[in-house]
Amino acid sequence: MEKLIDIVKKELNSSSHDFDHTLRVLNLALKVAEHYPEANIEVIKVSAILHDIARVREDTDPTHTIDHAELGAQMSKEILKDLGYEDAFIEAVSHAIRSHRYRGSVLPQTLEAKILSDADKLDAIGAIGIGRSFMIAGEYGERLYIEVDERNFEKAERINNFKDHSPNIEYLVKLRHIIDRLYTDYAKKVAEGRLKFMEEFFERLKLEVRGEL
Numbered sequence: 001m002e003k004l005i006d007i008v009k010k011e012l013n014s015s016s017h018d019f020d021h022t023l024r025v026l027n028l029a030l031k032v033a034e035h036y037p038e039a040n041i042e043v044i045k046v047s048a049i050l051h052d053i054a055r056v057r058e059d060t061d062p063t064h065t066i067d068h069a070e071l072g073a074q075m076s077k078e079i080l081k082d083l084g085y086e087d088a089f090i091e092a093v094s095h096a097i098r099s100h101r102y103r104g105s106v107l108p109q110t111l112e113a114k115i116l117s118d119a120d121k122l123d124a125i126g127a128i129g130i131g132r133s134f135m136i137a138g139e140y141g142e143r144l145y146i147e148v149d150e151r152n153f154e155k156a157e158r159i160n161n162f163k164d165h166s167p168n169i170e171y172l173v174k175l176r177h178i179i180d181r182l183y184t185d186y187a188k189k190v191a192e193g194r195l196k197f198m199e200e201f202f203e204r205l206k207l208e209v210r211g212e213l
């Protein structure tokens, strides 16, 4: 496990997807797994540590063709093979990594993959989610707040021009819908509390920006 952590740390930088995110996902995944005694804890641990290993490679890819879930699954296979892990274990980990992405086309099929996906989603909402959304806003040069008609964002798609983007829009477009992409009942319960807090935060932010509070 120490070796894996070293390898992952070398690949990550200080961003919203840094090693702290990896550790929070690991911790959350283990918490979710407490409610599923049949889950393979070793698969969950290794998947959580490796899940965003290709994130920086995707973010810095000039061709914008790298999918960090897919590349991360491939890199993990090689790394685990070199470390002597068994084939079935490697398959289980690489499936979890390949399917962890919110917008990915591969959906989690195993309990361990569902738990990793849920833990990763939970780290995008609540107070942490707010903090991370502003980290991302800083990374991409987004604005602090953009006043929008919320009814127009019921089914909005991904926004590509970051000057027109802000954390409150990310919340409307994506983050508040994360609960619909969760698999485990435990994660759904945690998500309810986190989303309630986010809703209150962005409501208050709106009023402060307007100068009403």
Ligand SMILES: [Fe+2]
Pocket: 051, 052, 055, 068, 100, 101
């Ligand atoms: Fe990811």
Ligand SMILES: [Fe+2]
Pocket: 017, 021, 025, 051, 052, 120
């Ligand atoms: Fe992640």
